[in-house]
Amino acid sequence: MPKAICFEQFGGPEVMKWMDVEVPEPGPGEARIRHKAVGVNFVDVYQRSGLYKVPLPSIAGNEGAGIVEAVGAGVTLVKPGDRVAYAGVMGAYCEVRNMKAERLCLLPDNISFEQAAAMMLKGLTVQYLIRRTYRVEAGDTVVFHAAAGGVGTIACQWLRMLGAKVIGTAGSEAKCELARQNGADFCIDYRRENILERMQAITGGAGAAVVYDSVGKDTFETSLKSLRPRGLMVSFGNASGPVPPLDLLLLSQLGSLYVTRPTLATYIAQRSDLEEAAAELFGVVTSGAVKIEINQQYPLYDAPRAHQDLESRRTTGSTILLTE
Numbered sequence: 001m002p003k004a005i006c007f008e009q010f011g012g013p014e015v016m017k018w019m020d021v022e023v024p025e026p027g028p029g030e031a032r033i034r035h036k037a038v039g040v041n042f043v044d045v046y047q048r049s050g051l052y053k054v055p056l057p058s059i060a061g062n063e064g065a066g067i068v069e070a071v072g073a074g075v076t077l078v079k080p081g082d083r084v085a086y087a088g089v090m091g092a093y094c095e096v097r098n099m100k101a102e103r104l105c106l107l108p109d110n111i112s113f114e115q116a117a118a119m120m121l122k123g124l125t126v127q128y129l130i131r132r133t134y135r136v137e138a139g140d141t142v143v144f145h146a147a148a149g150g151v152g153t154i155a156c157q158w159l160r161m162l163g164a165k166v167i168g169t170a171g172s173e174a175k176c177e178l179a180r181q182n183g184a185d186f187c188i189d190y191r192r193e194n195i196l197e198r199m200q201a202i203t204g205g206a207g208a209a210v211v212y213d214s215v216g217k218d219t220f221e222t223s224l225k226s227l228r229p230r231g232l233m234v235s236f237g238n239a240s241g242p243v244p245p246l247d248l249l250l251l252s253q254l255g256s257l258y259v260t261r262p263t264l265a266t267y268i269a270q271r272s273d274l275e276e277a278a279a280e281l282f283g284v285v286t287s288g289a290v291k292i293e294i295n296q297q298y299p300l301y302d303a304p305r306a307h308q309d310l311e312s313r314r315t316t317g318s319t320i321l322l323t324e
Contacts (some may be wrong), residue, residue, distance in 0.1 A: 033066045038320060040303070065107065105120070124281060157319070168184035220243045230257065
């Protein structure tokens with residue numbers, strides 16, 4: 001019987017259990033996937049902890065890659081034997097699963113299962129952030145928090161390709177060096193430097209066109225103050241906790257700023273949007289402009305340890321779970 005990482009209550013990594021699960025034949029519109037690799041992301045932590053409410057019990061995880069084993073009635077997008085990957089569909093920490101075939105993307109031959117599991121959610125997140133939420137152009141000054149993480153290392157490379165001036169932040173000199181190696185022009189070590197003071201020095205007081213902030217509570221106000229007049233604050237995560245309620249008058253006082261709180265689910269809700277975003281992501285990866293850094297690998301059953309390391313900031317780049 002296939003195995004999965006399940007949780008029956010919200011809490012720390014210890015609530016995740018390695019359990020047998022039944023996987024029936026795929027229903028109409030569904031495909032059965034045998035995973036080869038699964039991605040680990042902060043959204044998995046938010047769901048497991050209860051910050052993002054999900055039904056209980058649940059199987060953790062939101063990103064995976066593998067082979068189609070069977071398809072249900074009416075499925076024409078994929079067939080048995082196809083190499084596929086997906087993001088944004090909960091239930092990925094398992095050996096085998098059924099899911100809607102329309103959420104699957106066919107993998108190019110030169111992208112491995114491990115790369116796909118490491119990049120689908122993170123890479124599609126970067127795509128919507130820098131190509132659609134705010135379409136970054138050459139010469140734009142961009143701040144990207146957590147620049148040494150899985151999303152951050154992809155973003156720095158892609159932003160470099162676009163010709164942006166990239167200012168990253170990270171929690172150590174080693175992580176800052178990683179961000180610079182991946183394309184950040186500057187990286188601020190927030191544990192020993194004042195982000196706002198360094199930002200003002202780097203930009204000559206002009207501020208950034210856009211700030212991408214997945215940290216949340218600890219950096220939100222600093223991010224707003226780092227923007228130029230009419231700049232855009234993109235809050236897309238809560239690694240340090242949820243952002244407190246915002247006094248809208250602050251936006252006018254700091255220069256008629258804009259704020260958005262986007263999610264990947266909205267940007268790939270339509271099949272056409274998913275296909276377009278995935279094609280652009282696959283393109284920058286296969287071209288070599290963006291390399292996927294897989295810096296941590298764990299067996300699937302060891303997902304609790306992967307979460308512990310992620311939450312303790314002991315990881316860099318992407319983290320994956322392997323099924324065999």
